[in-house]
Amino acid sequence: MIVQMVRNSNAIVLALAGLLLFVSPQSSLSEEPNLALGQLPSIQIPAANAQFDAKVELGKLLFFDTRLSKDGSVSCASCHVPAAGFSDPRQFSLGVGGKQGGRNAPPIMNAAYNHVQFWDGRAGSLEEQVLGPMQNPIEMASTLDHAVKRLRKVKGYETRFQAVFGHSVSADGIAQAIAAFERTLISTNSPFDRYMAGDKAAMSEAAQRGLALFQGKAKCVLCHNGPNFTDNKFHNIGVPQVGPLKEDLGRYNVTKRDADRGAFKTPSLRSIALTAPYMHTGGFKTLEEVLEFYNKGGEPVTGKDAFMTALNLTDQEKKDLVEFMNNLTGELKNMSLPKLP
Secondary structure, three states: OHHHHHHHHHHHHHHHHHHHHHHOHHHOOOOOOOOOOOOOOOOOOOOOOOOOHHHHHHHHHHHOOHHHOOOOOOOHHHHOEHHHOOEOOOOOOEOHHHOEOOOOOOOOOOHHHOOOEOOOOOEOOHHHHHHHHHHOOOOOOOOHHHHHHHHHOOHHHHHHHHHHHOOOOOHHHHHHHHHHHHOOOOOEOOHHHHHHOOOOOOOOHHHHHHHHHHHOOOOHHHOOOOOOOOOOOEEOOOOOOOOOOOOOOEOHHHHOOHHHOOEEEOOOOOOHHHOOOEOOOOOEOOHHHHHHHHHOOOOOOOOOOOOOOOOOOOHHHHHHHHHHHHOOOOEOOOOOOOOOO
């Protein structure tokens, strides 16, 4: 019965995906999406930043080190908390001096699979992403020169940089080491993964019904597809603006394309139960609130994607969808705090 439900759901969603390509330029879909769900592939390591244990260990130290910030109060882990799926459990992150950002910090977990980084995709790689918060005046508020000079005074870092890179502490070395560490932050072996591998008892019947809804009536798979449950594209789904920013144009700030106004990157749903609050505004505290938002088709904002329409889900269907998303919680590694030099 479940298998037939999924098969029928796939047919419905494929038809919807074809329609979406023609009626929703806001969706940033330029080709037919791969709607297949499945297990994560191996990480693609860039040729310019080879991955090995000593570099990963150095990156982990740097990730947790507040000395990268101007006043020594904020580290990468301050806003990407391991226990919260390497996201920020606060609605808006706080930087040096208690300055508040305008977006909820996206999870670093599984960011290695992202085509671009940040909610608006302004960074093309993890290496580029690393250097952004360090120099942002409302985040770490430092400069690359300041951070490098500070770390060069730490013998433990000088020794490790010489061993890993063959030279003293540098901004490029900091970026490469932290990016190498971040590529190890993968959420896998979830109940969903075990189910897809053939263990049909790994997910409850409610979760299996939720999977069928995810791929069918609820239309989640239109954007949350592929092994990492994201199309790596940008959408305006009608999220109401809240917080310190009067207006957030999202992807438009990067591309200057009118079609990208109010569009934000589709986040991965892997281990989504750990990464509340949700959306770029952090405006939803629970998965139940997120489903209510989607069920009514989002808010009536300008430029909203055409596929954002009311879903008419029943209370039981909502519960089944939440149960399925809870089954996407996987195992996380590199959670322990390192001893800094």
